[in-house]
Every structure is written in C-alpha cells, then in structure tokens.
Amino acid sequence: MELRQLRYFVAVADEGGFGRAAERLGIVQSAVSQQIRRLERELGVTLFERSTRRVRLSGAGERLLPEARGVLAAADRARRVAADIASGAEGLLRLGTVQGPGDRIFRLLDELAATAPRLHVRLRRLPLADRLAAVRAGELDAALVRAVPAAPDLELFPVWTDPLYAALPAGHPLAAEPRPDLARLARLPLRLAPREDNPPFHDLITDALRAAGAEPLLGPPFTDLQETLTAIAAGPPSWTVFYEVAGLPRVPRVALRPLAAPSVTTSLAVSPGPPTPPLRHLLQALAGHPDAGDLR
Structure with missing residues (x-):
C-alpha cells in the first residue's frame, strides 16, 4: 500500500468521480483508475461501485475512508515534524552535564527554551571519561566538561570560567x-x-x-x-x-x-564538523550567556 494510492482513494471519494479526482490531482484519469484497482487488489475489497453514470463508495469504501484520511493526516504531521527537526525548530538535544556551579545550568536551559521552545533537552550526568566517550560515539550531542584542556577527536569551546x-x-x-x-x-x-x-x-x-x-x-x-x-x-x-x-x-x-x-574553565565538547540544528541552538544559547566565552 502506498500513500499516493490512499490520496487517490480520498480524492475520488471527495470528488465523486475519477475524472474530477484526476483534475484535482493534476494527473491523467487512467493513472487514478490504475492505482485504485491496485489498492483494491491489495486490500481484497471493492472500494467503489462503478457504473456508466456515477461512482460511489461501496460499504467497504465508506468504512475505510476515515482510516485513509487518518493515515494521510499522520503522514502530513510526520512531514511537518521532520521539517521542524531539519530546521532546528524541534528536536532532541542530548547534553552531558557537570554539577553546578550555582544555577548556571538552569539559566542555560531557560535561555535555550527562549530561543528554541520546542527543542527537547535530555540531560545526562556521567563521569568525565564516559561523557567524552559518549560524544565521540554520537550518544550525546555535546557535553560540558570542566578543567579539560584538550580532548582527542573532539572540539572544545570554553563557555565560562x-x-x-x-x-x-x-x-x-x-x-x-x-x-x-x-x-x-x-x-x-x-x-x-x-x-x-x-x-x-x-x-x-x-x-x-x-x-x-x-x-x-x-x-x-x-x-x-x-x-x-x-x-x-x-x-x-x-x-x-x-x-x-x-x-x-x-x-x-x-x-x-x-x-x-x-x-x-568549563568547556563544551562536541564532535568536529558542522553542528546539528539542536547543537546550533545550544551554541546560540551559550553565546547569549553572560559568562560565556567566544563561541563563534
């Protein structure tokens, strides 16, 4: 079953005919008819009662129409979420943290929420060596580390002292x-x-x-x-x-x-290369932090 087959099914049901559905979809009528027949064969039911004068939904078609609409709506939502993730408007940031100092971590999270309100943050507290290994392995997007002058295969950005x-x-x-x-x-x-x-x-x-x-x-x-x-x-x-x-x-x-x-000095450890959208938001939030270093 393909999403386009469900779209054609819904279009024919809405328009009451294959010709009008084809016009709405911007394709030839034969393509609509062919895909509807394939969908019927795959589902094992007849979706439309056809005659020379009209096309109308069968009983099976009436029952399946809401389900088809639901699948198409879910697919549209998935596309929107994927687009938001790609743009950085939504997604998941996995951040390894240090303890304290003070409320800096909370202020950082507030700044991040202000710049990317739909970005979810998952904090992980790990020993230093495990934190760095998790960034190298891609299990964390970034990690805050303290007093680390250099880390093999990672970039370090000083954020506060x-x-x-x-x-x-x-x-x-x-x-x-x-x-x-x-x-x-x-x-x-x-x-x-x-x-x-x-x-x-x-x-x-x-x-x-x-x-x-x-x-x-x-x-x-x-x-x-x-x-x-x-x-x-x-x-x-x-x-x-x-x-x-x-x-x-x-x-x-x-x-x-x-x-x-x-x-x-507390630094942000990241993998080399262009930052992911969630990491870009984190870098922007850190750049706006009053104690942050240069994160350009």
Missing part, C-alpha cells in the same frame, strides 16, 4: 590574607583527590603549584567537600582547593579564600 577557593584553618596566618599566595599555601599538606579520580582537575592544581615554584605536598585525599572541610577544621593544619557548586559552604574554624590563580 570560575574562581577557585582555598579552604584552610581559620587560625592559620594565611587565613588573614584576602587572596593567599599559592606558594605559601603549598607548605601545608594539600587534600586533593587522587589523579585517577579526576585527572584534569588534579593536573590543573599540581601544575599551578609547580608554576608558582612549589612542589605539591599531598596530604590525606579529598573525599567530598563537607567531609574534607570538617577534617581541616578538626585535624592538623592542611588545606584544599575547590570550585563553587551550590554556594560557598560555612564550616566553623575553616576560612575560605579566593585564589588569584588558577581558575577553572
């Missing part, structure tokens, strides 16, 4: 400084997650310390922020470094101080 904060005992002399010196902080044991847990962030901090002329003095590993801050408050002097996710925490006997450098 956040300051880093040092957490150290409130009674330590460096806590009196508004922006503690990194080289002096390095004299304290650093609570940093093992490199295998987050290679980009681990390298960002240790490279910054070495650039400041200090070799990292690694202390107990960073676990989670609250537990690590509690250990800094209660234990021997140590420090850690973190970025804001949902506001700065408050822990008694712990001072939080912004670092002059380094900062942490």
Whole structure:
C-alpha cells in the first residue's frame, strides 16, 4: 500500500468521480483508475461501485475512508515534524552535564527554551571519561566538561570560567590574607583527590603549584567537600582547593579564600564538523550567556 494510492482513494471519494479526482490531482484519469484497482487488489475489497453514470463508495469504501484520511493526516504531521527537526525548530538535544556551579545550568536551559521552545533537552550526568566517550560515539550531542584542556577527536569551546577557593584553618596566618599566595599555601599538606579520580582537575592544581615554584605536598585525599572541610577544621593544619557548586559552604574554624590563580574553565565538547540544528541552538544559547566565552 502506498500513500499516493490512499490520496487517490480520498480524492475520488471527495470528488465523486475519477475524472474530477484526476483534475484535482493534476494527473491523467487512467493513472487514478490504475492505482485504485491496485489498492483494491491489495486490500481484497471493492472500494467503489462503478457504473456508466456515477461512482460511489461501496460499504467497504465508506468504512475505510476515515482510516485513509487518518493515515494521510499522520503522514502530513510526520512531514511537518521532520521539517521542524531539519530546521532546528524541534528536536532532541542530548547534553552531558557537570554539577553546578550555582544555577548556571538552569539559566542555560531557560535561555535555550527562549530561543528554541520546542527543542527537547535530555540531560545526562556521567563521569568525565564516559561523557567524552559518549560524544565521540554520537550518544550525546555535546557535553560540558570542566578543567579539560584538550580532548582527542573532539572540539572544545570554553563557555565560562570560575574562581577557585582555598579552604584552610581559620587560625592559620594565611587565613588573614584576602587572596593567599599559592606558594605559601603549598607548605601545608594539600587534600586533593587522587589523579585517577579526576585527572584534569588534579593536573590543573599540581601544575599551578609547580608554576608558582612549589612542589605539591599531598596530604590525606579529598573525599567530598563537607567531609574534607570538617577534617581541616578538626585535624592538623592542611588545606584544599575547590570550585563553587551550590554556594560557598560555612564550616566553623575553616576560612575560605579566593585564589588569584588558577581558575577553572568549563568547556563544551562536541564532535568536529558542522553542528546539528539542536547543537546550533545550544551554541546560540551559550553565546547569549553572560559568562560565556567566544563561541563563534
């Protein structure tokens, strides 16, 4: 069964004859008659009662006419949806996300909804390596990644940069400084997650310390922020470094101080080549973000 056969069937039913249906369709009458006969053979029913004077629907034709109209309407809807997807007005964006910081992700989604209200967004939270692998495999259209300087076979677009904060005992002399010196902080044991847990962030901090002329003095590993801050408050002097996710925490006997450098950059990882329509909308939304970098 072909859609054109159903269109011819509906046209003959509407016009009450093969000749008028052919005129409406802009084809010869013999083509309409031939396709209607093929449709009847395939369905195993007679759709029209024919005579030399008139053509009218058979009982089977009357029953099948609403179904034919429904199929044609569904096909038209599918074409419209496909056209909207091709133009980017509608579709699905699969985006790998990072945690926080703050409400930036929500502001980004609001901006995206304003520019493409019929674009559906599916967010996935995955470990960094899995996020990048999913973009390479085409399972994600893009992924936000933090502190990643380069990713093989992918393009990275910086989208925003956040300051880093040092957490150290409130009674330590460096806590009196508004922006503690990194080289002096390095004299304290650093609570940093093992490199295998987050290679980009681990390298960002240790490279910054070495650039400041200090070799990292690694202390107990960073676990989670609250537990690590509690250990800094209660234990021997140590420090850690973190970025804001949902506001700065408050822990008694712990001072939080912004670092002059380094900062942490969040980038959008995409596959090389022309962006898909959903990805174009995402890039436009990010370009309109107040903290975004150059996404041209």
